[in-house]
Amino acid sequence: MRIVLLLSAWFLSFAAIAAPSDIATLDRSTWPEQLTSPTLFDVASRAEILMFARVLLDTDAMDEIALKQHLGLRTINMAAIDTLRARLWQRLLSNYNFAQQSCDQDASFCFLVEDLATLREEAGRLTLDENSYYIKWAEPSRIFHAQYLDELLRKAALFPQTSSEIARFGDYERNGDDLNDRLFLLTFDSAANITPDNTPWLTEYLRKSNMNGTFFVLGKDIQARLAERSVNHLQALYSGQCVGVQGWEFRSHSHWQDWQDSVRRSVDLVKGKLPENYVPLFRPPQGQRRGDAGAFFRNQGLQVALWDIDPQDSAGRLNPEQSAQRTLTLMLLWRRGVINFNVKQDALKTALPWLITQTAQSGIGWEDCRVAFR
Structure with a gap:
């Protein structure tokens, strides 16, 4: 002792x-x-x-x-x-x-x-x-x-003048509170930057690791992929993964006049092209959304997907090692939760493998994206 x-x-x-x-x-x-x-x-x-x-x-x-x-x-x-x-x-x-x-x-x-x-x-x-x-x-x-x-x-x-993931507006919003002890869900935001796009590397890495995650995509990014490659290629890219939406473009949905159209257009596109992967989840860019949007999301059959554990890999102020070690420390502190990585940051390619290796024998589990938020 x-x-x-x-x-x-x-x-x-x-x-x-x-x-x-x-x-x-x-x-x-x-x-x-x-x-x-x-x-x-x-x-x-x-x-x-x-x-x-x-x-x-x-x-x-x-x-x-x-x-x-x-x-x-x-x-x-x-x-x-x-x-x-x-x-x-x-x-x-x-x-x-x-x-x-x-x-x-x-x-x-x-x-x-x-x-x-x-x-x-x-x-x-x-x-x-x-x-x-x-x-x-x-x-x-x-x-x-x-x-x-x-x-x-x-x-x-x-809060709530500047909305964020710190609090929920209603029961239509979810974070990792409902997960069991030692269970963590991997999620990936698209963020505003166009490149680098680590989606092909990440989905292949997850499949080889017998893991999955929830990818929150921008409608305009999916549209751009379809302009370059076929629907079959898009479906192969996200095979075995879950896909929610982050809106048509990466901007605050709290003061954007067309925010509802942003959500609907993205849902229609993803649901139509990726029916096997689509999950009815909306991830507000930077956590910013309206506090009076509950009726809209319920009518659309959507839940707002927040997070508990932020690797802070979007701002570029932490190097990959710092981002990974921050994430692990928060996993130890909160013992369950939704982790929010940025798929368009190269730090992910170092941070995620390190995190999985460090926790391989720790007794934690990675929640299946197909049962999370149900």
């Missing part, structure tokens, strides 16, 4: 850590163990859960004035922030309960957590001794979770 402690002084500077431009990433080589068994996945998961809980505990003490200053925003939606913080605590408690089921096999980061109050207590007094086996991980992890939490808080602060 390894005894885990923590230097509380680390957290005194939390409010000064993350600038608005920071994107959280964590060098996984600071973690001393490979995820070569479900038990070791749980050890790493408990560690990330407790560290995130520790930094979340610090923000709970911030009032509206302090949060505005901390996030660098003039106005914030305090109700949305409070809702987010409550939801995060409930998710952390649920995840820790799953992660502590293997404590009889390895007691690292195991504490008697029976309810939310005891989770908060244990997170509040978490300390790491200088001789701890995990000491090299602790400070980088703290910084990661402080920055990542700021990402979430900033989105909540701006």
